[in-house]
Amino acid sequence: MIHDDVVTIDRLVDHVSTVPAIAGQKVNLFLREKVSSGLLEAAIDGGVAPACVLFVHGGYCPSTLAFDVPYRDYSWMAFLARAGFDVFAMDMTGYGRSSRPCMDNPRNLDRTYQPLVVPAVLPQTCEPDYPHVLVNSDSETDDIARAVDYICALRGVERVSLVGWSGGGIRTGTFASRFPHKVDALVLHASSNYDRSNPDEPPGTLPQPGAPMTIQTRDVGIDQRWLGTCTDMSTIEPGMPDFIWAQNVEHDPVGSTWGPGGLRAPTRTYWGWNAKAAGRIVAPTLMMTGEQDHLLGSNLQLMDDLGAATKAFITIESATHFAVWERQRRVLHDASLQWLTSRTIGDGGQAFRAGPDSVVRPE
Secondary structure, three states, X not given: OOOOOEEEEEXXXXXEOXXXXXXXXXXXXXXXXXXXXXXXXHHHOOOOOOOEXXXXXXXXXXXXXXXXXXXOOOOXXXXXXXXXXXXXXXXXXXXXXXXXXXXXXXXXXXXOOHXXXXXXXXXXXXXXXXXXXXXXXXXXXXXXXXXXXXXXXXXXXXXEEEEEEOHHHHHHHHHHHHOHHHEEEEEEEOOXXXXXXXXXXXXXXXXXXXXOEEEEXXXXXXXXXXXXHXXXXXXXXXXXXXXXXXXXXXXXXXXXXXXXXXXXXXXXXXXXXXXXXXXXXXXXXXXXXXXXXXXXXXXXXXXXXOOOOOEEEEEEOOOOOOHHHOOOHHHHHHHHHHHHHHOOOOOOOOEEEEOOOOOEEEO
């Protein structure tokens, strides 16, 4: 059943941080919910517990920019909400409307990025005031755990399904490998950082030396990482890159004023996203990666290494790493709905290919 009356609810969820710079301090995690009014009323009245989905973003784009683009049918969250799911998306620490410790101070930019803001914001390059990497695998898993526990208590469920794009892949995958009993199903779109030989354990010293923050400008995020990898510009609607960059500015009103402007992101220390961790993932897992994405090879390896008995992989033709903002977004939407509903794609199987027509066929 299609529900057109989708309600949007924004919350700040309290959390006791385990980020080393502020460990033990109370912070806020931004959580957006999209749900049909009928399902919301039923949940409030104590009816049947809804099927809940949590989206987790990647390395630079906060959740609403990644999954709730306010243009035509681009919102992945709204698509699933109209299909009857109670849909949530979170901003990790250091992103969007969540707490951003150490990040309003431009001196805390990694020195690689400081020249971008000299002399407009900084008179000259300098050592960071907090000379360490900001977040890590443990603190990010704890962020997700807090959001999952909040959703479970709010809606009276024991598990949620997770959807992760790019850096959201390592975040949700790591969580699923550590807390399998809390994950109903998993959808990974172009996970970053996967390597079979990644270390199991954290480095001997945490936090690692460095700086707490980076920044991504338009020429890198839009022109190089996105448009620079696209081999067929007809897959991107005219004006969409400009629209997305305008959204970037709205999602980081501080970073947008620094030099050329950009999206700030916390630096990260990761470990454990390897073959051993993948083998511990037992939730039914759907993976999707664009054919023009340089992460396709590592994602195919991740697919092979998954411990899940039920799993499938879709290679998306005419799509880059940023398929969420391209014509092939419909593959992400439709396939995730099939998976979250039935744990199958088409008539079953594990290997699929989506053509330029967005139709998914067995490979």
